Amino acid sequence: MxxxxxxxxxxxxxxxxxxxxxxxxxxxxxxxxxxxxxxxxxxxxxxxxxxxxxxxxxxxxxxxxxxxxxxxxxxxxxxxxxxxxxxxxxxxxxxxxxxVSYGDGTAAxxxxxxxxxxxxxxxxxxxxxxxxxxxxxxxxxxYVEEGVHYPNLPTVQDINRLEYEQGLIRLGTGEPSPGLLPGEAMTRVLAELSRQTLPPLSYEEPLGSPGLRRAVSSELAKNGIQADPDSILITSGALQGLQLIAVGLLPRGSNILLEKPSYLYSIHAFQSAGVKFSGLPMDEHGLLTDRLAREARRTKAAMLYSIPSFHNPTGILMDARRRQKLMDVTGGLGLPILEDGAYQELWLDTPPPLPLKALDREGRVLHLGTLSKSASPGLRIGWIVGPEPVVRRLADIKMQTDYGASSLSQLAAARWLEGGYHEEHLQRLRARLRQRRDAALALLQRHFAGLAAWNVPAGGFYIWLALDKPVPLRTLFRTAHKARLLLNTGDLYDRGDSRHLRLSYVYASPAELETGLPILAGLIRKLQRPGS
Amino acid sequence: MxxxxxxxxxxxxxxxxxxxxxxxxxxxxxxxxxxxxxxxxxxxxxxxxxxxxxxxxxxxxxxxxxxxxxxxxxxxxxxxxxxxxxxxxxxxxxxxxxxVSYGDGTAAxxxxxxxxxxxxxxxxxxxxxxxxxxxxxxxxxxYVEEGVHYPNLPTVQDINRLEYEQGLIRLGTGEPSPGLLPGEAMTRVLAELSRQTLPPLSYEEPLGSPGLRRAVSSELAKNGIQADPDSILITSGALQGLQLIAVGLLPRGSNILLEKPSYLYSIHAFQSAGVKFSGLPMDEHGLLTDRLAREARRTKAAMLYSIPSFHNPTGILMDARRRQKLMDVTGGLGLPILEDGAYQELWLDTPPPLPLKALDREGRVLHLGTLSKSASPGLRIGWIVGPEPVVRRLADIKMQTDYGASSLSQLAAARWLEGGYHEEHLQRLRARLRQRRDAALALLQRHFAGLAAWNVPAGGFYIWLALDKPVPLRTLFRTAHKARLLLNTGDLYDRGDSRHLRLSYVYASPAELETGLPILAGLIRKLQRPGS
Structure with a gap:
């Protein structure tokens, strides 16, 4: 190798x-x-x-x-x-x-x-x-400036690029560090696959390979979601799932409700499709439902997007009661829900309440899942669970977009799930993430007391650091970069934000956090000083 | 397994x-x-x-x-x-x-x-x-009816679905049959990869894995294209490349020139992005350049799309002289070219002339390549070669769309190319396709003489069958389906067409063609009969 x-x-x-x-x-x-x-x-x-x-x-x-x-x-x-x-x-x-300038003086x-x-x-x-x-x-x-698709936010472009720069401590990266990925177990999966002649790697069915869909169906059943393979569409990661929904189900000018802050603000899938957002506040139990019906009516919302388990970027876990309340309120409105379950299996203390999809008897919830947060981002395997006519419509667009996810990845993912590798890896990963979370919390206690407040995440990847006083976040991003720190600032997840940072304990090692967090605290103090 | x-x-x-x-x-x-x-x-x-x-x-x-x-x-x-x-x-x-109907009587x-x-x-x-x-x-x-993205053409949707129906003879499928795919060699690639611990399957760089880009760069050099890895973007198949160019480089309302008929008419990547087409006629040496400048000016064309080698659907090979002419005419206009090289390595008699990209000294040509037509469609690996600022812009959109192609596929593809598996497979594949082509031509001679004319393809997958008299192609599609034949009718590649079929000798076996072609000839004769 x-x-x-x-x-x-x-x-x-x-x-x-x-x-x-x-x-x-x-x-x-x-x-x-x-x-x-x-x-x-x-x-x-x-x-x-x-x-x-x-x-x-x-x-x-x-x-x-x-x-x-x-x-x-x-x-x-x-x-x-x-x-x-x-x-x-x-x-x-x-x-x-x-x-390209034509003879008559007109442009292309x-x-x-x-x-x-x-x-x-x-x-x-x-x-x-x-x-x-x-x-x-x-x-x-x-040409580079035109095109229908928006470029990424400058900060996101910077992050995408800087993530490949050597020697930066990445304090907010939402991806497991290479050391947390199951290189050895994945190698065993490949070895297992190569023991007999591979099936030909043709295009798969529009919904994805039947074998992987069966494996995902069994996996979902463990979380209380009954979905047979016909209700499952395999995507190239959950991000592509969002992309397909944005262009496949929502006309331009639609509104979707979502938590504020939200991961969705940091990507362009929906905005590029002309979809508008209306953010709803959260408390420590998740999305607040009291303004939901009014806001849905006011904006004529077409859909609600939510990350109930270990929310990105806040880490908040929606409790069972709030979930039921959410289903009731949206049920009364007939409002479809897009549930992002990317982090749900990454609980650290106790398993989370049932996903919204498990509470759904009307086919009103689309549920997204992925192997990127646990098994391996590079597999590029995710899924959408929903009513059959909906997943079929999305599958048709997927066929137009890229003819489906890699057959090789689908083959490996099916073996990964069926062979018990996934469950084994999750158990080990949870133990390691628990240690990392606790180390990060101890460091915050030491360096950020009196400077910020934070949550104690019960799972997932994130700590949402709330600064006591606002700072200019673009400036903080730049000065941090000079100090070799890469930050995910709060304005990525809520445009108007000026006092939050998304911290993650899954990419930077405890040793890196030990180096980086005191430097970050110093930079913040400096920027908050009057006249700075 | x-x-x-x-x-x-x-x-x-x-x-x-x-x-x-x-x-x-x-x-x-x-x-x-x-x-x-x-x-x-x-x-x-x-x-x-x-x-x-x-x-x-x-x-x-x-x-x-x-x-x-x-x-x-x-x-x-x-x-x-x-x-x-x-x-x-x-x-x-x-x-x-x-x-979703809100209290005030208004809709979502x-x-x-x-x-x-x-x-x-x-x-x-x-x-x-x-x-x-x-x-x-x-x-x-x-929801299923709305969304920004058009659904596929009904015929394309039907084909996508019916391709999974048992017992159909697929007379036009543009995909190698499973038997032509290198199951055994791909198994050896996986075995080789699993001999040592895999690298962690993280996200790759925006342009794709450096190792695969180096391997693609060497591969391109064999075809006269000098492109270093910074000029190469790895995509999930060539279709995704088209998709990225459609949304990333062309504003709504742009016009692109292309051959008529063209593969591009059968997919929605460009139309969904609001891009319009202007078709130019071909002769047996490829796209006719005489009307090109006038048409480019008239439509203020932003780009020319061409498949110079073994054109889809006609199988036509553009000769060296026409290629140079095309470069000269478009050079005078400063018109960018999108060259689809999907079939260029699949020559059957002699290697084709140099690709347009090899003649390009201005960075005016974007070149698309893929492993789908030879190595394995299921790898979902293709590439775009172009000026660095352009591929970087496209890479940014790719990151927004699906965070890149499968790392596992990229790893396997790099080994496939570097390990010499690809070259070895191509040689074997060419010999088998040559036999299949010749068998198909012999059958056409037997059953379609006096009913249609056709070309003798020097490479690629397709024979473009030109019926002597027009037939209602949707009706032909349906009656053929009842007779257990799946057709790619000419209207997929040119909306107004009523007298062509794309035949392929790569999916249906010679035995299936022997069964299917006489049935097809009978159906066509019946539909052409006056009063039918």
């Missing part, structure tokens, strides 16, 4: 000139850039990173970068633009005045003619980050 | 009453239906299949079905509706007049209040098919 699948050397950052080479450093750099430009990988109009940043990334001093850029400029491959930094030159555009449809001088809307996406050349490209300029 | 992953017993069709049981057949049926209704899997308002269809699917006679339905009706679980068939009863709706947003009496727009989706209860459900009624 090679190490080629490790994240530590993303190729985007891997290249730097070789000091041992006979070729001078500046020439190595100009050759490398030349290849990128001549191959079209760096297309006309693409802005290069600022010199300071290039120095840092290439591990060379300023004069080397200046010499290399000078060579490229002399060859006419790059050019400086007033206020626009250094860009890959576009000879044709210089002559013709634009990329969607008003997308590339005009290189304009201020590019995405430029602030990279503020505060230190990535490789990020600016949109010449003839692709407007 | 169990057989649980075989397609032959999709659970949706698998249940039927057990004649050996002590319980009468009708009681077994009413019990089964009762479970479905009480669990909400068949929600209020869902229409059951017609009695005739139920008889066929359950393998019982009419009186048994009538008795079972009578029992359910007596329990108040189902009800007959004037003109609406038999539906699952909705007690609440009967009392309150609708599902998006005008979606469920009113069970209305004619359901999707009902014609099932015309001519014999599936399990398909009608949308009561409180989910409007």
């Amino acid at each position: 090679t190490n080629q699948h490790q994240k530590e050397q993303p190729p985007g950052r891997s290249w730097s000139p070789d000091p041992a080479s006979a070729l001078p450093l500046h020439r190595q750099i100009s050759n490398y850039f030349m290849d990128k430009i001549r191959s079209g990988a760096w297309p006309p109009g693409m802005r290069l990173a600022p010199q300071r940043q290039l120095c840092r990334q290439l591990g060379v001093n300023r004069s080397t970068v200046v010499t290399a850029l000078g060579e490229l400029s002399a060859l006419g491959l790059i050019e400086g633009r007033r206020g626009g930094g250094t860009r890959v030159a576009d000879l044709r555009a210089a002559a013709a005045g634009g990329a 449809s969607g008003d997308r003619a590339a005009s290189y001088g304009n201020g590019m809307a995405t430029s602030d996406n990279s503020a505060g980050t230190d990535i490789w050349p990020v600016q949109p490209a010449g003839s692709w300029n407007s | 169990t057989n649980q992953h075989q397609k032959e017993q999709p659970p949706g069709r698998s249940w039927s009453p057990d004649p050996a049981s002590a319980l009468p057949l009708h009681r077994q049926i009413s019990n089964y239906f009762m479970d479905k209704i009480r669990s909400g899997a068949w929600p209020p308002g869902m229409r059951l299949a017609p009695q005739r269809q139920l008889c066929r699917q359950l393998g019982v006679n009419r009186s048994t079905v009538v008795t079972a339905l009578g029992e359910l009706s007596a329990l108040g679980l189902i009800e007959g509706r004037r003109g609406g068939g038999t539906r699952v009863a909705d007690l609440r709706a009967a009392a309150a007049g609708g599902a 947003s998006g005008d979606r209040a469920a009113s069970y009496g209305n004619g359901m727009a999707t009902s014609d989706n099932s015309a001519g098919t014999d599936i399990w209860p398909v009608q949308p459900a009561g409180s989910w009624n409007s």
